[in-house]
Amino acid sequence: MAHADMDTQRLDLPEPMPQPRFQAGFITPYAFIFPALLVMLGGLLYPVFMAMYLSLYDWQIGLDLEDAPFVGLTNFSRMLTDPQVWEVLWVTMRFGFWTITIEMTLGVALALLLEKPIRGASVFRTIFILPLMVSPVVVGLIWRYLFDARVGWINYYLGAWFGIEPQIWLGDAQLAFFAIVFTDIWQWTPFIFIIVIAGLQALPSEVVEASTIDGANWWQQVFLVKLPMIKSILVIALLMRLIDVFRGMEVMLIMTGGGPGRSTELLSLHIYNRAFETQQLGYASAISVLLIVIVFAISTLILTMANPMKSRSDV
Amino acid sequence: MAGVVLRNVSKSYGNVTVIPDLSLDIEEGEFVVFVGPSGCGKSTTLRMIAGLEKVSSGQIVISGRDVTWAKPKERDIAMVFQSYALYPHMNVAQNMSFALRLDRRPKAEIEERVRIAADMLELTPYLDRKPKDLSGGQRQRVAMGRSIVRDAYVFLFDEPLSNLDAKLRSTMRTELALLHKKLDRTMIYVTHDQIEAMTMADRIVIMKDGLIQQVGTPKDVYNAPVNTFVATFIGSPSMTLVPAELSEDNGQLHVQGAGFKLPVPDRLKDTANRATGRQVTLGLRPEHFAAEARSDAFAPIDLKVKVAEYIGSSQFLAADMGGQDITAAVEVGPEADRMSDGQYFFDTSRLYLFDSNSGEAL
Numbered sequence A: 001m002a003h004a005d006m007d008t009q010r011l012d013l014p015e016p017m018p019q020p021r022f023q024a025g026f027i028t029p030y031a032f033i034f035p036a037l038l039v040m041l042g043g044l045l046y047p048v049f050m051a052m053y054l055s056l057y058d059w060q061i062g063l064d065l066e067d068a069p070f071v072g073l074t075n076f077s078r079m080l081t082d083p084q085v086w087e088v089l090w091v092t093m094r095f096g097f098w099t100i101t102i103e104m105t106l107g108v109a110l111a112l113l114l115e116k117p118i119r120g121a122s123v124f125r126t127i128f129i130l131p132l133m134v135s136p137v138v139v140g141l142i143w144r145y146l147f148d149a150r151v152g153w154i155n156y157y158l159g160a161w162f163g164i165e166p167q168i169w170l171g172d173a174q175l176a177f178f179a180i181v182f183t184d185i186w187q188w189t190p191f192i193f194i195i196v197i198a199g200l201q202a203l204p205s206e207v208v209e210a211s212t213i214d215g216a217n218w219w220q221q222v223f224l225v226k227l228p229m230i231k232s233i234l235v236i237a238l239l240m241r242l243i244d245v246f247r248g249m250e251v252m253l254i255m256t257g258g259g260p261g262r263s264t265e266l267l268s269l270h271i272y273n274r275a276f277e278t279q280q281l282g283y284a285s286a287i288s289v290l291l292i293v294i295v296f297a298i299s300t301l302i303l304t305m306a307n308p309m310k311s312r313s314d315v
Numbered sequence B: 001m002a003g004v005v006l007r008n009v010s011k012s013y014g015n016v017t018v019i020p021d022l023s024l025d026i027e028e029g030e031f032v033v034f035v036g037p038s039g040c041g042k043s044t045t046l047r048m049i050a051g052l053e054k055v056s057s058g059q060i061v062i063s064g065r066d067v068t069w070a071k072p073k074e075r076d077i078a079m080v081f082q083s084y085a086l087y088p089h090m091n092v093a094q095n096m097s098f099a100l101r102l103d104r105r106p107k108a109e110i111e112e113r114v115r116i117a118a119d120m121l122e123l124t125p126y127l128d129r130k131p132k133d134l135s136g137g138q139r140q141r142v143a144m145g146r147s148i149v150r151d152a153y154v155f156l157f158d159e160p161l162s163n164l165d166a167k168l169r170s171t172m173r174t175e176l177a178l179l180h181k182k183l184d185r186t187m188i189y190v191t192h193d194q195i196e197a198m199t200m201a202d203r204i205v206i207m208k209d210g211l212i213q214q215v216g217t218p219k220d221v222y223n224a225p226v227n228t229f230v231a232t233f234i235g236s237p238s239m240t241l242v243p244a245e246l247s248e249d250n251g252q253l254h255v256q257g258a259g260f261k262l263p264v265p266d267r268l269k270d271t272a273n274r275a276t277g278r279q280v281t282l283g284l285r286p287e288h289f290a291a292e293a294r295s296d297a298f299a300p301i302d303l304k305v306k307v308a309e310y311i312g313s314s315q316f317l318a319a320d321m322g323g324q325d326i327t328a329a330v331e332v333g334p335e336a337d338r339m340s341d342g343q344y345f346f347d348t349s350r351l352y353l354f355d356s357n358s359g360e361a362l
């Protein structure tokens, strides 16, 4: 630093420019995100805390909240030994396993097949994403009709083409489970497809060509180059589907109402039924806290394991 | 023995013809550089040799084997891309060993080859790093390393240095020339930078609009350009072309035009004689101008200097010669002031003559 001092002394410098009084410092970024934060807190955290709060009360519909007795953690201890909760958790896990496995596999496979600009691919791509544009309630209605035992097209065509006896799809535990899995795959495979194909098409073509030159065949190219390079996209897709499994309930509500028995009752539908059918708002809140904990745990686990935000690197 | 042979190769996309008809023999072990302006079809040609692009017609032979319809991996080639095209999810060692791993070579061999290549390219300290944690020059060397561990028969380079800064580029040019010596493999190199071509090539292939203009050693293409395109493309700064006429007086053939009258050198006498009285184009390389006459071959020319660029021991002059814009590079020593109007000299033994209509050299 001594050199610099000597140099500046020799120069005839003007008055130093005054330091501006206000400087973007520590507080500034927080000031800017504060409004957004406020909205987030209100819109996101309020319901969560409200659910936690309510879960401590035995609140029934028709009762004023002030009159609801405080029961501490009773709702939670009841939940742990409630066979219904365990049953719907098991249904949810099976549902999530089958739908996500098949949707991811099918979506990725289709994206890989339709990635190249072959004739008709773009038409097919457009038709294929139509299910995404249908609201879940309408999806439920459509498929309830299609799976209908007497007037549904599925029974009709299975009979007409394959001579299969009409099945009571939504009235049999296993068939109903199959039906909701099938419907979910129908609606959400396009979602995987569309984001994976976007990822594949954004891959730098020279890198893929380099692997061709290096001698990779189609499979090696897919599994050793392309999929690893879109890993972050795959992880995000997986995460969104997982969260949706715990969140979505409209389709089941309309197709089966969770039945027969509890064979198609997912966790969120169960919460809904608890709250509005059996009118146990406090207990339903306790189960939603469980749901929040599960979703949070899964997200954290996946995000720390795969770290999709960091693994992106362009070369 | 022929290393790589292109026989009447053509390439069209739909009804756009990019390469009309290209034939070329490349010797085994030769370093051949394709050079030409942007869009002239250099990459397309290279990619056809690599097998990344199918030929529309013609034949490609590598090491005596017809590979016209062979897949890239069946051609025994390695390629370095302009964008380096490293695998972002693999570290340097994995990037370099990818081809060998796919080929299921023994682990010890893979490690040994990666070690040697990393050593050669000074990449040993970075073997565990991902490409995103490397500088541009290091990435470039990894791309190079990825190809040399393969020990392929032909190495293909598509403008591998164009993303580097000037200094690194010149270092890498030297490295590449050394590499070629060490590996003694056929190398085909694409660039639009004529300096890269001149410094590294055994032979240069100059292309324009998908057509080969000239194939020759750097010396050939500099000293005997076949047409005005090659003449102006090779050499920096570019050759100046001015309209001129051939005339004879007192038994001496002259080329003359606005502001100059220069004797035709002996090497061009025979051909120039036949063109006497016709319109020709005179080519003057900037570096053959001088501030004073160094031999009998130097003839005086008056120049009005518009801008003199000081670059050390020489100066580049943007000047006016009888109403024509020309460029001259005169060696005047680093102490000289900026040059001004006055009499300069041109080495007439070095002048070029072209047919005005066809642009072909006389």
Ligand SMILES: Nc1ncnc2c1ncn2[C@@H]1O[C@H](COP(=O)(O)OP(=O)(O)OP(=O)(O)O)[C@@H](O)[C@H]1O
Residues within 6 Å of the ligand: B013, B016, B018, B036, B037, B038, B039, B040, B041, B042, B043, B044, B045, B191, B192
């Ligand atoms: N898929 C394509 N369809 C139509 N024209 C193409 C296609 N690919 C390349 N071309 C054309 O072929 C010509 C040659 O392209 P090429 O990439 O070989 O040029 P280049 O000599 O490598 O140029 P550069 O120095 O800019 O890399 C260009 O005019 C380009 O527009």
Ligand SMILES: [Mg+2]
Residues within 6 Å of the ligand: B042, B043, B044, B158
């Ligand atoms: Mg190119």
